[in-house]
Amino acid sequence: MLQPTSGLLSDTSDGVIAVVKQDCPTCELVVPALEQLAAGLSEVGQSLTVLSQDDPDFPQSITGVLDERGLEFSWHNQIETVPTLLLVKDGKELQRTVGWSREQWEALSGIAELAPDLPEQRPGCGSLSVDPNLSDELTVRFSGSTLHSRRIEIAVLEDEMEAGFDRGWSDGLPVVPPTEARVLRMLQGTTRDAQDIVAIVPPDLVEATVEQIAVNAVLAGCKPEYFPVVLAAVEAACSQTFNMHGLLATTYFSGPVIVVNGPIAERIGMNGANNAFGQGNRANMTIGRALQLVIRNLGGGRPGDARRSGIDMAVLGNPGKLSFCFAEREHDSPFTPLSVARGMDPGVDALTLFAGQGPTPVADQISRTPESLARSMAAVLRTVAHPKLVIAFDAMLVVTPEHGRIFTEAGWDRARLLQELEQLLLLDGDDLIRGANGIAEGLPESVAGTQMPKFRPGGLHILHAGGNAGLFSAIIGGWVSGPMGSELVTIEIKP
């Protein structure tokens, strides 16, 4: 039996190539046509080369069948169906036909009246080279060398799950070993070139390629379809205006909070409904985690603890620093989507990144008018960071469906609610100054006798998420706001 020398067409002889497998009724069916082709082509000085993907003794009646069990030829020549017939001259494919069609086989081969006993046509079967169980391994085998990352061998006696912890790649939870197959599969989630530089990642200011981010997305447990969201998150986090370096290093609680808008959220199965901030949804949990692992592993931004110092100096941090990522509930929102309020077109996939802490509840089960509910929200919003501190901290107000309905029924949109909240959150300077109400914390004496807004203009962001039931909304308090700290960043999620 002959062996195929490579996957290259140029290594095959001119003539007709047939790729078949024994486990395919159509391939079995066309054996008489293949026999006829072999005879007919040799008469005119050409040849038929048959490659068998599973059984090198199939078809038995054809001599010199090539063993294609390695699937190299099929992979390199994008064979998706068996039988596939190729017409090759000077190492170049001139023509191709898939499945059985007498008319097409005759046209391709130039041999007339092929297998008159067969039906006119019959669809083929799937090529083994595109079998989902094999395709990842084949991709590694035949294209793995395209990846630039350093290879690390995990010894046979080493537990590969422990290896991630031992090498310092983990945020404290197990990480998925980033094998070449998994990374290549992750890269299939984007159209971007693996070596494109996505961002300069702080704190070490390392150029991060699509490939390096894919390795960390694998660690985090992402599926390939999440990868465009991860890339957008990294790009947004590393922008000057978001200031990931400062957010990472702060003693405050905050970390990156990701909000996803647009059809991609539903397409990849993100959660914007019940328990949107909580556990249980793979996309929500792993996208934010991937961003944090990029900051840790590529940027060098490792947190400290009681035993070692690190760049993350958070006094307490918050559990959302593992992943705080959710979709906006757009379909029944009283408001335009957050991304649209931020200038994106409706229906565009977009990611908004906020420097935020954990959620604070606004529990109001009694209010049935927007005025009363807005007062409840304002009362809690006033406490962001500290009831006597203003302007320095932005906030997100996440309105849930049962609260949202009260605004919808009253015809209140985002602008109307913001207007109301701004009025309610104009605070008397006398209550804010240091020492007022017996509290040393506060603003300088100079604000006495004035009115101060709780939030800077544009510092309060309103959106809609949550489950159907529960008269509780949420506030996500921010970090140092604006040019002095972090600005909300919204960018398009590109494929």
Place this chain on the structure above:
Amino acid sequence: MTVVLDPTAGKPAAAIETVPRPTSLDGLTVALLDISKARGDVFLDRVDQRLSDLGIATKRFKKPTFAKPAPVDLRHEIATSCDAVIEALAD
């Protein structure tokens, strides 16, 4: 044996060494860097006064915000015009 891809940048960040700690401040210029945290200036005013009393030259600098790294020009100016730096880190 499993082969995995390195998720790190592969090399440590360029290390920047600090100059050796001076054994004496005599004849040196000391930078006093306020990082813009509340009341950092109170601390630095006092340090400034104490150093001046000892006849040690000081220069005052201020980061625009504590929440971001010091701008490169500021770092350069401190490094080229002073021999040591005292930073008021927090409030």
